[in-house]
Amino acid sequence: MTKSFNLKAWLLLLPALSLLVAFTHWPTLKTLWRSVTWARSDVAPSQFVGLENYQLLMDDPVFWQVIENNFWYAVGTVPTSIALAIAMALWVNGKIRHKGLLRLAYFTPTILPMITVANIWLFFYSPGIGLFDQILGSIGIQGPNWLGDPDTALPSLMAMTIWKEAGFFMIFYLAALQTLSPELYDAARLEGAGPWRIFRRITFPLLMPTTLFVLINALLNAFKLVDHLFILTKGGPNNASNLLLYYIYETAFSFLDSYYAATLTVIMLIALALIALVQILMFDRKIHYR
């Protein structure tokens, strides 16, 4: 069949493409444009200002703080979530008793809404009466003011993020583990390899494609999972736990500066483009887009 114009195919694609263009591609272009314009108010006509908004960005200490926070947020959540997900999958796939219950416990956070459960976590973190402080108190340790102290606010958010996503990533490892051949393990055991050696030499390398896939998703989450900020810290104290997407929200809807918010969004888009680039460079395309 020759490749040519195919009206039917385009008609079938029309609803999807028009929706995607209207709410993904077009707003992306509009964001780029808005980031180089400015207006005194929402009703005043906007004018081209070149890179002035970006100059503002460079001079904005909150922006740099947010970027740094986002970096630590990724460093703190991505490897830990992946490691826990692998451990969970190995346990649930192994010979442990009450496998079903355990799998259920690990997976449940995936279907619970972040925002609603954040209320429960808020209680866990509350100074003095909260669960964490009560547990620490029972062994004679005075817990910190988890969410109120700039040193512990961001790590407290990370803990909830890891709790939310590890069980979700476990699923992908579980699926991958079930495709590995048991003969491989029998052979390794015959050779006298211990559990750690088997994991390092066989399981982990064979799980590599899954790890790459999970890595991309974990990195995306590090930028888009900000729901719990609304309940736990609101980015505080003094922006110590503020993240890029939350700062975009604040700038656009609390400070009502859509031009600066657009400039921040461009930074977010650059970050996402970099993640996409990592994905393209690392993935074997044959596996995924055939």
Add this chain to the structure above:
Amino acid sequence: MSNWFQRLSTFSAYLLGVIWIMPLLYAFWAAFHPPEYATQFSLFAPLTLENFVAAWDQAPFYRYMLNTIIITSLILASQLFVCTLAGYALAREKFLGRGIAFALVLTQLMVMPEVLIVENYKTLADLGQIDTHLGVGLPYLASAFGIFLLRQTFKTVPQELEDAARVEGLSGLSLIWKVFVPMAFPTYLAYSLVSISYHWNNFLWPLVVTNTEDSRPLTVGMAIFGAPESGVDWSIISAGTLIAIGPLLALFLVFQRQFIQSFMQAGIK
């Protein structure tokens, strides 16, 4: 040494399981006991349903839940329809520009609507859809993930089957509806469960586009309900939380196996 390692490993597995289920267990504890037991644990704490009554009185849960159900179903219905057509075109039609069309679709996997809240809000304002169910749904009515999943599935339908159906006189939409849709049933189920749990729990975009009870979903309602300013206590918040997550949690517990299978299947593709 190996035995010792084994025990430590098993212990960690259960410990992690307990930690992971802790927030939910606590919510049940606090919701079913009087407020004075919210911060202390006693085997003899009396059971009560008062907190549920109080929570139900303090926030329009019924309205929130209705909004969530309307928004989630609206999105799912549209996604299933739109993604089927696009997935079929990308999987089975040969045409100039297919690569570009597919690349355009995949962009949304990376640039999620949440990222573009600033411009999408302005678009919605221009369309006069702020604070409507449709407004909450619009950016999600087409899903790159759904199109991708269905494309992968439709690709596996044997050509002979399609040819046979064409000999029978089927073509166009009826071919898709009678041959491809039934073949992809597990994919539809998997995708639907993933989509429902995503949109039942979605928060940032609904927060931005809703202003009143008329369209506000449970997640946004709960954020307002639980805010410290509104001065609700932990027991009532826990009861409210259980009301909000109840339907999805029940659905999940009943169809646990399907849920986990679905997420697995959606992930492998």
